[in-house]
Amino acid sequence: MAHLPDHLLKGYRNFMTTRYPGERDHYRSLAREGQAPETMLIACCDSRSAPEVIFDSAPGELFVVRNVANLVPPYEPDGEFHSTSASLEFAVQSLKVKNIVVMGHGRCGGIKAALSPSSPLSPGDFIGKWMSLVAPAAESISGNPMMTPIERQTALERISVRYSLTNLRTFPCVQILEQKGRLSLYGAWFDISTGELWAMNNATGDFERPEFD
């Protein structure tokens, strides 16, 4: 009986023979001393937009939360189950991360579903409710006849990043630390087809290609 799918076992074997030997000491020190990532990254579940791959990061570097369409809900201490908010609380209050990056991406299925609510990704119970977070923005865009479907999609992908950043600031711990200059918030958008990363200009909200040194 197989314990895991073959491709995972093969990948793990590669990891243990190639990557792990070079990082053994690093892993041991992380195990001994615990994690202290400086950056929390909120990204989509989409298998094509993996933050650790895109930012070429080592273990222990990024505290990653992934959910459908990289959304942060508003601060709602209502006793319900809030997985993203719990991760955020842990990153900010326990790990004391210095940066939070919300990264959207092109061809996002969640965003596409939000723009065409009549044909949702799944007929189930959860995606529709989750994507209703950006429903007002989706409605205003989907009614714009001057935009092509691709333009609407890219626009909502980027608006959803700004929306998540706005919601991050509704969390008291985020608000206080940002005001004290101990926490910085960033937005980004990754184009799967070209590998291009666009970074949000915090002053204007526009997405621009970052310059490299």
Ligand SMILES: [Zn+2]
């Ligand atoms: Zn996505």
